[in-house]
Structures are given as structure tokens and as C-alpha cells.
Amino acid sequence: MSSKKYKELESENRRQSSQIRSLELAKSKGEKAADDLADTRQVLRNTESELEELTARYNGLQDSYEELQQSYKEVLDQNKDILDITSREKSNLTREINLKEEALNEKEQELNEKLEQISESQRKIVELEARLEQEKQLMDSLQTTISNALFVFGPSDLSVEQRDGKIYVSLSQKLLFDKNSDKLDAKGKNALSKLAEVLKDREDLDVVVEGHTDVDGDPSYNWDLSTRRATTIVKNLQNAGVNPDHLTAAGRAFYEPVAKNDTEEGKSLNRRTEIILSPKMDQVMELFRSN
Template sequence: MRNLFILSMIALMLGSCVSQRKYDELLATNKSLESRVDRLEQVKQAYDKLVVDHEALQSERDRLVREKSELERRANNLRENLDKLNVEYESLLSQNEVLLASATEERQALVEELGRKENEIAQKERSLERLQRDLDEKEKDLNKLQASLEEREARINELNDQINAQRDILDNVMAGIEQALMGFSDADLTVTQKDGRVYISLSQQLLFEVGSDRIDAKGRDAINKLAEVLNVNPDIAITVEGHTDSDGSAERNWDLSVSRATSVVKILTRAGVDPIRITASGRALYDPVAPNDSPENKALNRRTEIILSPDLSKLFELVQRD
């Protein structure tokens, strides 16, 4: 869509059919829409990265837990061996007391055996101390990892809460719009939700006479009812896009699509919608919903779309937080 829009701009400049001011306005509008799409993509990428980091931290935590369990098992084995050696040592001491009067060779052998056992006990105690230090370090690493994991989980939960809140707002807005516009036929207007936005498509038949940018009474009624819903949802950004079929010159279609979008904006603002929330643009014949190969399809393409987008400022604050 972006490339098509740029090509259409170049074609208009080469044909010198549209004034520089209108071209600049359309270019600025296109950049604004691209910026919104880019910001939504940044939020999605940041969210996906947080989920991947969370899974990596969870895996690292599981590994440390397994290592901690293994160290604890080895430490317990060493303690058991140490207890056994202490029992044997005490037994040898008792035997030594009994055999103090025994032959010199037997007494010397017992003393040597006692020395060996003492050395073995000392080695086991040093090994146990090393294992205990390793266990303490693993415990510290595990605590740090757990804290980081909890922080990541909190940020992911907060992001999910914000995303769900924006989805609820759009669902409520869409329900309110459907209720407000219930008296209009599907041929006159449709309301759909796509890519986190609400799209309201108003047919030319509902709003304008052929080739005119003056909105008739039925169209003004529909826009005023829509404005009532928008006024109670002030955090929703509004984009109004005019579209035409392929009949007539490109220059005429550009002018007509822009002026029709502007006419809709004027009614919205007169109905109390804050102008700072609204962006108006014309897409001429360059964004059709059907091929311009039949009267029926051309009628589908002659439309005005009102696109409602949620406020993403809180999501960006969460993504950019250290």
C-alpha cells in the first residue's frame, strides 16, 4: 500500500495535476499513518522479545534448580560419610584405650589407622565446605534469576493488561457504533475490526450525490450518531479517508476524495469531536476494495472510511522502560 501511495504521488507530480500544497498535505498524512503502523509493530516486537527473554530466564532458573538439587544430594552423601567416619573414629579411639597395654606393633598400627582416618575426615570436611560454598553461590544466582524472572513476568502481565484494556475499549466502541447505526443497511455502511482498529465504511450512496462532496441529510444523521459514540471515548484517534472508483481523471479523484473526507471531518467537529484527534486524507482510486471492472464493484470502491485507533502511549512507556 505504501509503495502504491508513493507511486501515485510521483505520477501526480510528473503530470503537474495536483497543487504542491495538497501533495504536501497528503504526504504528511501518509507519514502519520506509517508512523502509527510502525509504532504498533514496535509494540508487538517489544512484547515478543519480552516473552522470549522470559522463556530464556525460566529455562536458566530450571537449570540452576537442578544444579542446586544435585549439590544438595552430594552434600548429604558427604555428611553421611562423615558421620560414618566419625563413628569409626570413635570406635577406634575406644579400641585404642583398650589396647594401650598391647604389643607395640599392634599399638603403632592402630595409631597409624587413626591418623589415616583423621586425614580422611579432614579431606571430607574440606570437600563438604567447598560444596557448601558452591551451593551458596548457586542459591544467590537462583535468587537473582528469580527476581529478574518475576520482574519480566510483571512487565509482560502489565503489557497484557494494557493490550486487553485497549481491546476492551475498541470492543465497547464497536458495540456502541453498531448500536448507534443500527437503522442503516449493510449496503450503506459496515463496521469491522481488524489489526487492533475499528473500520467504519460509509458508501457514497449514504453520504454524497455523484461527483459531489456535499453530505445529504441521511449521511449527516449517520455521522452525528457516530460522533456521539466518539465523544464518550476521547482516547480514540480518528482517521477519515476518502476513496473513489477509477472513473474520471486521477486529479479529479484526488480532489474529490480529499474534499469528501474534509466534509465528514467538519460534521464530526461540529458535533463536538476534538479536531486534534482527527486526521483527514484522500486516497482517490488507489486503495480499492474490489476491482473497478463492474458497476457493482465501482460502487463498493466509492466510499468514505472512518478508522478508529486506540491510544498507544501507555504501551510505549512500558516498552521503553528500563
Template sequence: MFKKTIPLYLLMAAAATGCVSQKKYDTLLAEKVRLEALQTECEEKLAVANSGIQRLEQQRSELEAERSKLQQELGQTSQDLQARQKAYKELEDYYNNLVNTSGKLQGDLSEQQKRLISAREELEATRRRNEELATNLQERERRVNELEKLIAEKERVVSQLRQKVSDALLNFKENDLTVEVRNGKVYVSLAEQLLFKSGSTQVDPKGQKALQQLAGVLKDSRDINILVEGHTDNVPMNKATACISDNWDLSVLRATSIVNILQKSGVGPDRITAAGRGEFVPVTANTTADGRAKNRRTEIILTPKLDELFQLLESN
């Protein structure tokens, strides 16, 4: 579960005074609870989005299997149709021959007439079934093509976004940041040494430059949602303050600091979510200094909006 952010300007005001009144503290606490609820809602929507993608992938596989089955049935009914057409022609020829025979064959002629009518009805039923199968096959092919196009477009957008972000951050060292695609999303991971001094929530000038360059890409990518996650190692805070009591608070405030820089650099605030994960989502063990350094990071997670995929899923 995320630990949500408290607006930075309130926390800075509290820190400036050194302490807060009970009323202000209650107000801040209420705001924090509200943001926790909002973050939980965002997580649930993201989970629904990921589930929707999986369902679409599964539907695509099912539709392809159904298409293959329909193609087989279409081939079989086409063969049946040809066979029935041939039998009908033979019956028709036989009937015409009977018409020219003597009256003693009238009984047999009546029976053959019945068979001819029955064959005609079967032939028409087979033709209708053949048309229905062809229509169903076309509809399933259309739906499969739509799903494939939407999924391919999403993958293309993610790939282009990763390239744009990588190009914008080329002048930074590899051990300061990484850009990669995971689970259909672009992850920009920024190390603590690029952004913050130990225990601080103020972004260093070098880190501000990196975030401003990243914002230059994101502000024009309006179909991308942005989640900023703060992460720490498992070492407790040396000295708690009025605003920072543990690693939860530190990760939340750092994420909020980055959100503020992105917003001031032109990224719409309605697309950004700030979250603190504390020490509970490490990328490696905290047993060494190097491992702890890797865990002290900020991840900016870029996710394409999935409105069209949801609409197609609901229509199915």
C-alpha cells in the same frame, strides 16, 4: 501515500469566484503541501504504534519462555540445594565422629574440615543463586502480567467501541455502512450513496444524520484517534473544476466535508485527521458497476491511543 486536504472554506471561496489569483493559488498549494507533510508524520507515528504493538507481543512470548526456563532452573537448583544440605549433614556427622576418634586420625580430620568448609561455601552459593532465580522469575512474571493487562485492555476498548458504534448506526442499511474490527482498529465504512451524490463533496442529509449519530459516540471517547479516509473508483472525473481536477481532489474534499460535520457535532478537532486515498486503495476490482460502487466509499478508522503501551515498551 495520502493526498492531504485543503481547508474546505478556502476551496469553497475559490469555487464561488470560479477562479483564483496566482497568489491565492500559491497560498492554497503551500497549505496543501504543509498538510501532506503533517499527514505523512501521522502515518509514520501510526506505523511506529503498530510496530510497538508487535514488539510487545514478541516480548511477551520471550518473557514467557524465559519464565518457563527460570522455573526449570529453580526446580533444579532446589534439588541441588537439598542434595548439598544432605551431603553437608553427612559431612558434619562424619566430622563429629572424627572429633571423638584417636589422635592418629587428626590428618584425616583436617582434610574433612576443609571439605566441610568447601561444602558450606558451595551451599551458600547455591542458596544465593536460588534466591536470584526466584527474584528474576517474579520480575518477569510481573512484566508479562503488565503486558497482558495492557493488551487485554486495548482489545476490550476496541470491542466496546465497535459495539457502541454499531448500536448508534443500527437504523441504517447494511449496504450503506459496515462496522468491523481489523488490526486492532475499528473501521466504519460508509458507502457513497449514503453520503454524496455523484461527483459532489456536499454530504446528503441522510449521511449527515449518520455522521451526527456517530459523533455522539466519538465525542465522549477521548482516548480514540479518528482518521477519515476518502476513496473513489478508477473512473476519471467527467468535468474538472477550479477546485477538483481528479479523484485525488474529490477524495480529499469529501474527507474534509465529513471531518467538518464531526467537528461541528462535538468531536475535538485535535483528534481527527482527514485524508484522501483517491482510487488507489480499492476493496475490490473496478471492472464492474457493483465493484466500482463498493470502492466509492469513506472509511472512518478509530484507533485507541497507545501511550501506556509505548511507555512500557520504552521501559523494557
């Protein structure tokens, strides 16, 4: 074989070898590309699977979100209703509390006024008690003074006692008058004169003169006699200096006995004149009225 031919063959051989290597390289690259493609397709399949899973999860989450939104809306609506109810109840409660407070304030004011009235009443009661005690002391003193002035007359003719805040000077008929008479005798005038000396300067007393009889005789006559005797004594006291504005005459006949009229002793006790001395209680009554 000629060297030229050999060189041509050798050159062809190198070219074919080069092509073979190129093909082998291309094949290797192709196989690698196929492996890469297979890996990529697997990754893609895995990715698609994950995507489907994620999509399903997303859809589930979306459903859950929508459910939550609906629940949230319902809760908001319920809360709104609750808030509305609570607001109304709060408003009603506030109004009720205000009314209660107003009523309480009124009651408190009334209580304070009552306490002030009670305090004022207590003050007036203390003042009244002091005034009554003063009057009692004055009446005690007056009783003693009258008893001392009339001590010369015996207990069968005259008595001085205090009842219910008044002084009762009881004078028997035989000390003042003859039987069935309304004219004072000397002994009676003397007794009344001594009594008038005590009373004439006492402008703080009311003097009521009551005539009393027993049951003997005509009732109309007894009325008249008891009244005339009381009037006679009133005039005598007036003439002796006792203020007539403080004097009152009254006939009681036999309607207020101090003893039974079934014995002469009892009748004698009933035939009497009572001079009743009462303190003028204008200031005391004013305290009563103000209370």
C-alpha cells in the same frame, strides 16, 4: 762325717731344695705367664682382626654415609626445585582460580541482573497483556455501541468491523455524497451525527477519516475529491463535538480498493469513506518502550 759337716750339707741341701722349688715355682709362673702372653697375643691378634674388620666396616659405612649425604642433598635439591615449581604452579593456579571466581561472580551478577530484567519484563508483559485485553474489551464495547447507534442504516450503506485492534466504520458514497460532490446530504449528516454522539466524549481514541474513489476519472481529480470528502467529514465531526486534536483527514483516491474495479458493483464498493478508530496507546507504547 762329722755332725757339723752333716748339718752344713743338710742346710745346703735345704737351701738348694728351696732354690729348686723357687725355680720350679718361677718356672711354673713363667710358663703360666707365657701361656697368658700367648693367650693375650691371640686375643690381641683377634682384636686386631676385629679392629681391621670394624675399620673396614666403618670405612664402608662412612662411604655409605657420604653417598647417603650426597643422595640426601640431591633429594633436597630436587625437592627444592619441586617445591619451587609447585609453589609457582600453586601461585598461578591460585591466581587463575581467583580470576575464574571473579569472572564467575561477574557472570552471576549479570545473570541476576538478567533474571531481574526478565522478571520485570514478565511483569510488564502481564501488565501489557492486561492493558491490551482491556483495550480489546473497550473496542468490542465501542463496536457494539456504534453498531447499535447506526443500526438503522442498511449493510449496503454502512458496515462496522474490527481489524488489528482498530474499528473500521465504512460508509458508502451514496450514504454521504452525490456523485463527484464533497457536500454531505441529509442522510449522511444524520449518520455522522449519530456517530459523533458516540465519539465526542471518547478522549481515548484517534479518528482517521479516509476518502476512497473508484478508478473512473482523472487520478488527480480523484486524489482531490477523496481528500475534500475526508476533510468535509472531519469538519462535520468536529462541529458535532468530536475533539479536533483526535481527527485526521486523508485522501486515498483509488489506491486502496476493497473490490475489483472491473464491475459497477466493485466500483460502488470502492467509492466509500472509512472512519478508522484507533485506541490511543500512549500507556501501552510506554510499556513497549520500557521493555
